[in-house]
Structure formats: structure tokens, C-alpha cells
Amino acid sequence: MTEDSTAAATATTAIETEEQDTTTTPLAAAPSELRIEHEQRQQKQREEIHALNKETLHHLLYQMVLIRRFEEKAAEAYTLGKIGGFCHLYIGQEAVAVGSISALRPDDYVITSYRDHGHAIAKGIPADEVMAELYGRAGGCSAGKGGSMHLFDRDVNYLGGHGIVGGQIPLGTGVAFASKYQGTDRATLCYFGEAAVNQGAFHESLNMAQLWKLPCVYICENNQYGMGTSLQRAMSLQNVSEKACAYDVASEFVDGMDVLAVRAATERAVARARQESLPTLLEIRTYRFMGHSMSDPGNYRTRSEIEKFQERDPIKLFRENLKTQNMLTDEENASIEARVKDEVERSAQFADSSPEPAPEELFAHVYANPIVNSEQ
Amino acid sequence: MAVITIREALNQAMREEMRRDENVFLMGEEVAAYQGAYKVSKGLLEEFGEKRVIDSPITELGFAGLGVGAAMVGLRPVIEFMTFNFSILATDQIINSAAKMLYMSGGQYKVPIVFRGPGGSAYQVSSQHSQALESWFAHFPGVKVVMPATAADAKGLLKSAIRDDDPVIFIEQERMYGSKGEVPDEADFTIPLGVADVKREGTDATIVARSLMVPIALKAAEELEQQGISCEVVDPRTIRPLDIETIINSVKKTNRVVIAEESHPFCGVGAEISAQIMERAFDYLDAPVKRLSGVDAPMPYARNLEKLALPDVARMVAAVREVSYLD
Structure with a gap:
């Protein structure tokens, strides 16, 4: 990417800031404004659809629907007591993981926070293994020792789910450092929520990434709430993408309800990483339709606010646009739904039938090189 | 056997391991151009260049975490804290990331990294620069904690720590860098971890x-x-x-x-x-x-x-x- 495109990205950012001054948030704008903005964005997606082939488009839809139905199944399993602990669902944010990861090669890396089911599935961890991990079973992708917040799969270069807000940002920076050190052109996508932007880890990482020219794409999934605290109550300057200028990092603001916009922005950032070994900060504005976790009653936001964002459900919008552009028939849509249903059902069956980890697993993998002459 | 200081012994250990394995790199505050706040890394920049001997900003949480991430995908970082007092800023990455990564990934991601630097009491630097933190780190399964007291131990144990596949906290004593002792001349002298x-x-x-x-x-x-x-x-x-x-x-x-x-x-x-x-x-x-x-x-x-x-x-x-x- 050239500096011009960075400037253009910054200009976009400035417009968003102005909007933000007159409304609560860009996407939580007054309904009429939202409709105008929404219609413009819809038109853009309809145009972009024709740049991709049908197979790719259907794959994107399939993955988003798979994540949606997987999460619904996980919620059901949680209420049945099959899943324990914290369980942070990705419903509403599917376009972010699916769109961005679709811009990657298999050998590129992904690292994210504890809201990690969607990224795991999009990066290629079989749904069976993700569900088995949520169930705490030996067949899980982390052998039942990580759970919902710590999904890992070395085979697909998925470096985890991390539980401390912002903790994965320096880690992703280090993965990108290694790619450069090793002389590869692999890119790293490092995801975090907007609340993590208030952590020092974010600022320390962006500074190092630009200082050392590291091929890391920082993706802030701005779902506008850090648990129950709104962005407005937690961040003095609420425009996340604008913060990149403090570190001379290229940035873009992206509509996270538009899977194709997310994909295109990520492609630009990944090209910058591969070709110029430079970082990018993408602020992808999205919204989670469920609570922070399964135990969240959600009293901090109104039903009408949630419904307003559900009108821009990324799956619904994409499906409608595919249909109007003659890229999806009702039969094809039904087939996708049926295949997803089958895959999700099988994942739950796999998880149910997978054994619990053996007791000796308690002490396995504490050390890679255990020392035998001592008690530990 | 040569009689050298602990400072020289540590320098030899890093130099030999960096020659042996190109995945080993040194990162920390003032480790390169300044030759180390305590001169432990003297001459390493000259021999290995800016790619492998890296001056970091004063950003302990950041570069400790960077090291852990790099270790997850195949490098062997040696992260120097100018003193272990400053490692307190990095404890989230040491304890929540490095110590637990192998375990919570079900054995998939090992973290071969050394966090090293001076610790313990120094001379007249008051409360924040003169303290011993080994019990903090040693509390957690998943890390190894090493504290050498002689030049031979410093060299042999640091070489083993760099070769080890687990995160190692390597605490050198700030007052002891000038202590001299005999160090075996043999080319590949190491001392196993975990042996008193x-x-x-x-x-x-x-x-x-x-x-x-x-x-x-x-x-x-x-x-x-x-x-x-x-x-x-x-x-x-x-x-x-x-x-x-x-x-x-x-x-x-x-x-x-x-x-x-x-x-x-x-x-x-x-x-x-x-x-x-x-x-x-x-x-x-x-x-x-x-x-x-x-x-x-x-x-x-x-x-x-x-x-x-x-x-x-x-x-x-x-x-x-x-x-x-x-x-």
C-alpha cells in the first residue's frame, strides 16, 4: 500500500469522528441516518459481490452461518451444563473473523482474545474439535485443557485464544517478529476488542511494530462494549483507528457488518504486511448480539439498541445481497443451512462421545523438558 | 581452567549459544549499542549484528510478550531485563502467557525463552531497585527458575537455559557480576538445570x-x-x-x-x-x-x-x- 492509501484511510477516519461528535456512535446513529448509511453500504456490497466467484461467496456465507449455528448450539449446551466456565459467544460479529481470515493463506497466523470460537472455525479448526474443547473433552483442539477461552491448533497456525484482555497483542507482535526474522512473508492477524485498546499492551505493541517494521495486522473488533461498560464510558478518544497515528501506523475504519468490506480491508493490510513488512491497525466496527458471556443479563443496553443492530445482521445482509445479485438461489441457501445444521449436530455428537481427559493429563505438558530428579 | 568473572561467563554463554543456533537472539534495554547496562552483552552486537542483538524501547510488558510470541513459532529469545525489578511490569506475559502456553494448548505450543538479568540486592539504590523476586516466579508451574552463584555455574546453566524448551527465569546477582571463578575450558561445557x-x-x-x-x-x-x-x-x-x-x-x-x-x-x-x-x-x-x-x-x-x-x-x-x- 502507498502512503496515499494510508492518507485516504485517515481521511475516512476523520469523517467518522465528525459523525461521532453528533451521535452516540457511528453505527448507533439516529434511525434515519443509519438507514442512509446502511443503504449506501448495502449498495457497495452489492457491487463488490461481482468481484468474487460464486464458490468464494458461498464459502463466506457458509462459514458465517456455521459460526452462528455453532454458537447457538454452544449456548444450548451451556444451559444444559455440558459447557462450563466462561463462554463468550461471537454471534453478530461473524463477518469480522470470516471476512478477514478469508484474506489469508493457510500458513499465515491468527491469534485472538477469549471470544475465539469464530476465529477458530474460520481458520480451519474442525467444528468437532472446537465443540469438544468447549465440552472439556480429550478430543478438543487443546486436549480439553484450554476450554472456550484457549482454543489452539498448530496444524492451522491458530495461536490461541487468550484470556487476559490485551495479552495477545504483544504475542501477535512477536509472531510477526519471528516471521520477519525467519525471512518469510507470512502475515499475522492479531485480534482484540476495543476495550483492550486501553491496555498498555496495545500501545507498546503498535510502537514496536512500526519501529521494527513488523508484518502484523492488528484487528480491533469494536463491538462497543467492554463487558458492561460502553465505549463512551471507557475511552476518552473513542475513535480507535485514529490512535494508530500516534505510532505512525497505517489504519482503516471498516464496517464489521459487511463481510466483503472486512475482506477487502484485510487484503490491503495483508499486502502491506507481505510486501512492505509493515503493520496496520484495522478498526472493524461490529456489535455482539448476545451478552458479554453466557452469565451476562445485559442490563446495560436496551432491547431497541440491540434490535437496531440486528437490522444490520451481517449474515442477513449478505444473504439478501447475494440473492438480489443472483448469486444465491433459495435452493442453494437451503443447502447451505442443511450442511451447516449437519456439521453442527455432528460436532455436538463428537463432543458428547469424546472421552474426558485421562487423569494423568493433569500433569502432562506442564514442561516440555521435565526434570525428573525433583518432586515437580 | 580460565579464571573469569560472572559477567564474562554469561557473555561467553550467550555468544556460544548464538553461534550454535541462529534462532537465538538477544533483546532488551541497552543490550546492543550501549553494550548492556552491566556490560554482560559486550561485543555481541559487533559479532551478531542488529538482527540478533536488539535494543528495545523501555517497554517491558511489550518486549517480554514479543519474546513469548516469537518463541511460540520457533525462535529462542533471550530477553534481558535491565534489572528484575522491571520484570514486574512484564509478569502478565511471564506468568499468564509463557508459563501456561504449553499446558493450555494441550502440548502444542512450547515457549523456549530465557528471561535474564540482575536481581537481588544492589548497593544503595533503595526499595524499588534492590529486591529478590525468585519466590514470585518459582510459585508457578511451567517456568524454571535459575540463580547461579559462580562463574562456572553462570556459564553452564545459562547455556542449558537457552537450549531448554521451557521458559527459564535466570536471575543473576547484581553485586556479583565482578566475582571471579574458574570455568572449564571445554568447548561445550553445560550444567544441567535442576541439579543442586x-x-x-x-x-x-x-x-x-x-x-x-x-x-x-x-x-x-x-x-x-x-x-x-x-x-x-x-x-x-x-x-x-x-x-x-x-x-x-x-x-x-x-x-x-x-x-x-x-x-x-x-x-x-x-x-x-x-x-x-x-x-x-x-x-x-x-x-x-x-x-x-x-x-x-x-x-x-x-x-x-x-x-x-x-x-x-x-x-x-x-x-x-x-x-x-x-x-
Whole structure:
């Protein structure tokens, strides 16, 4: 990417800031404004659809629907007591993981926070293994020792789910450092929520990434709430993408309800990483339709606010646009739904039938090189 | 055997391991152009270049985490803290990321990384720059904690730490960088982690000492020898995993034990060793285990107070005499 495109990205950012001054948030704008903005964005997606082939488009839809139905199944399993602990669902944010990861090669890396089911599935961890991990079973992708917040799969270069807000940002920076050190052109996508932007880890990482020219794409999934605290109550300057200028990092603001916009922005950032070994900060504005976790009653936001964002459900919008552009028939849509249903059902069956980890697993993998002459 | 300082021994260890494995790199504050705040990395930039010897901004959480991420995908970072006091800013990455990564990924992502630098007491730098943090790190399964007390141990253990596939906390003693000792000349001299060393053999009492306490214990043992008391000095060298067998065997021989440490006593490594001795060798003890720790107060600046805050030869002699029921 050239500096011009960075400037253009910054200009976009400035417009968003102005909007933000007159409304609560860009996407939580007054309904009429939202409709105008929404219609413009819809038109853009309809145009972009024709740049991709049908197979790719259907794959994107399939993955988003798979994540949606997987999460619904996980919620059901949680209420049945099959899943324990914290369980942070990705419903509403599917376009972010699916769109961005679709811009990657298999050998590129992904690292994210504890809201990690969607990224795991999009990066290629079989749904069976993700569900088995949520169930705490030996067949899980982390052998039942990580759970919902710590999904890992070395085979697909998925470096985890991390539980401390912002903790994965320096880690992703280090993965990108290694790619450069090793002389590869692999890119790293490092995801975090907007609340993590208030952590020092974010600022320390962006500074190092630009200082050392590291091929890391920082993706802030701005779902506008850090648990129950709104962005407005937690961040003095609420425009996340604008913060990149403090570190001379290229940035873009992206509509996270538009899977194709997310994909295109990520492609630009990944090209910058591969070709110029430079970082990018993408602020992808999205919204989670469920609570922070399964135990969240959600009293901090109104039903009408949630419904307003559900009108821009990324799956619904994409499906409608595919249909109007003659890229999806009702039969094809039904087939996708049926295949997803089958895959999700099988994942739950796999998880149910997978054994619990053996007791000796308690002490396995504490050390890679255990020392035998001592008690530990 | 060559006689060199601990500083030189550590430098040799890093140099040899960087020659041996190109995945090893050194990162930290002032490690490159400045040659290290304590000159431990002297000459490494010249030999290995800016790619592998990297001056970091003052951003401990950031570069510690960067190191962990790089280690997950195949590099072997040596992360230097200018002092371990500053590692406190990085503890999230050490404890939540490095220590747990292998485990919570079901064995998929190992983290071969060394966090090293000076720790323990320094000279007249007051509370924030003069403290011993080993019990913090040693508390957590998943990390190894190493504290060398001689030039040979420093070299051999650091080489092993860099080759190890687990995160290693390697705490050098700030006052001891200039201490000299013999180091074997052999090309690939290493000392395995997790093995204690009997620094002096004796029959009447055991002093378990680590880091700065080792030379003090050896001096105390000399004085006690004059008084007819034969002391054995055991240096665990690796705090976690702890070679408790060597300590227990010594206690079974001498039946009396003093545990010396710079750190505060509360929840300290000495408390852990004491508990394990009680659990494993209670019937062999002829006196209660005695801990001789740094005082339970922050380190003061004033020279006279600073001396009072740390165990010294006189107090170690007195402690051994106490467990020997001689005073």
C-alpha cells in the first residue's frame, strides 16, 4: 500500500469522528441516518459481490452461518451444563473473523482474545474439535485443557485464544517478529476488542511494530462494549483507528457488518504486511448480539439498541445481497443451512462421545523438558 | 581452567549459544549499542549484528510478550531485563502467557525463552531497585527458575537455559557480576538445570544458600571450621524444579539446617524448602530449621540500614551456632 492509501484511510477516519461528535456512535446513529448509511453500504456490497466467484461467496456465507449455528448450539449446551466456565459467544460479529481470515493463506497466523470460537472455525479448526474443547473433552483442539477461552491448533497456525484482555497483542507482535526474522512473508492477524485498546499492551505493541517494521495486522473488533461498560464510558478518544497515528501506523475504519468490506480491508493490510513488512491497525466496527458471556443479563443496553443492530445482521445482509445479485438461489441457501445444521449436530455428537481427559493429563505438558530428579 | 568473572561467563554463554543456533537472539534495554547496562552483552552486537542483538524501547510488558510470541513459532529469545525489578511490569506475559502456553494448548505450543538479568540486592539504590523476586516466579508451574552463584555455574546453566524448551527465569546477582571463578575450558561445557551443587562438604550442619548467600555461607563455614563446626553448603542453583533430594541427603547427614536467602522471609523460597525438609526429614532433625532471610521491610537507602537488612557472615555464624545449641 502507498502512503496515499494510508492518507485516504485517515481521511475516512476523520469523517467518522465528525459523525461521532453528533451521535452516540457511528453505527448507533439516529434511525434515519443509519438507514442512509446502511443503504449506501448495502449498495457497495452489492457491487463488490461481482468481484468474487460464486464458490468464494458461498464459502463466506457458509462459514458465517456455521459460526452462528455453532454458537447457538454452544449456548444450548451451556444451559444444559455440558459447557462450563466462561463462554463468550461471537454471534453478530461473524463477518469480522470470516471476512478477514478469508484474506489469508493457510500458513499465515491468527491469534485472538477469549471470544475465539469464530476465529477458530474460520481458520480451519474442525467444528468437532472446537465443540469438544468447549465440552472439556480429550478430543478438543487443546486436549480439553484450554476450554472456550484457549482454543489452539498448530496444524492451522491458530495461536490461541487468550484470556487476559490485551495479552495477545504483544504475542501477535512477536509472531510477526519471528516471521520477519525467519525471512518469510507470512502475515499475522492479531485480534482484540476495543476495550483492550486501553491496555498498555496495545500501545507498546503498535510502537514496536512500526519501529521494527513488523508484518502484523492488528484487528480491533469494536463491538462497543467492554463487558458492561460502553465505549463512551471507557475511552476518552473513542475513535480507535485514529490512535494508530500516534505510532505512525497505517489504519482503516471498516464496517464489521459487511463481510466483503472486512475482506477487502484485510487484503490491503495483508499486502502491506507481505510486501512492505509493515503493520496496520484495522478498526472493524461490529456489535455482539448476545451478552458479554453466557452469565451476562445485559442490563446495560436496551432491547431497541440491540434490535437496531440486528437490522444490520451481517449474515442477513449478505444473504439478501447475494440473492438480489443472483448469486444465491433459495435452493442453494437451503443447502447451505442443511450442511451447516449437519456439521453442527455432528460436532455436538463428537463432543458428547469424546472421552474426558485421562487423569494423568493433569500433569502432562506442564514442561516440555521435565526434570525428573525433583518432586515437580 | 580460565579464571573469569560472572559477567564474562554469561557473555561467553550467550555468544556460544548464538553461534550454535541462529534462532537465538538477544533483546532488551541497552543490550546492543550501549553494550548492556552491566556490560554482560559486550561485543555481541559487533559479532551478531542488529538482527540478533536488539535494543528495545523501555517497554517491558511489550518486549517480554514479543519474546513469548516469537518463541511460540520457533525462535529462542533471550530477553534481558535491565534489572528484575522491571520484570514486574512484564509478569502478565511471564506468568499468564509463557508459563501456561504449553499446558493450555494441550502440548502444542512450547515457549523456549530465557528471561535474564540482575536481581537481588544492589548497593544503595533503595526499595524499588534492590529486591529478590525468585519466590514470585518459582510459585508457578511451567517456568524454571535459575540463580547461579559462580562463574562456572553462570556459564553452564545459562547455556542449558537457552537450549531448554521451557521458559527459564535466570536471575543473576547484581553485586556479583565482578566475582571471579574458574570455568572449564571445554568447548561445550553445560550444567544441567535442576541439579543442586554441594559447594562445601561438612558433617555438623547444612547451610542451604543460593546466589549472593553462597559466598557468605562459604565464609561463615570457614569461620565455623575454626570453631570446630563442620558446615556443608548446598547451593540448589535451580529454584524450580528444586533438587530437594540433595538437600534432604545433606540434612540426613548433618541433622541441622540453616536456609539463607536475600529475599523477604514471608512466602519465600526458604519457607518452601523448610516445609519440604519437615515433610521428608522431620525425624532426622536435631533442631528446628532456621531461616536467615532479608528483613521483612523494603530495602532502605542508608548504608548502615542496608547492611542490617541482609544476612551477613556474622549472622550466618550465629544461626548455625543456634541450630547447634551452642549459644
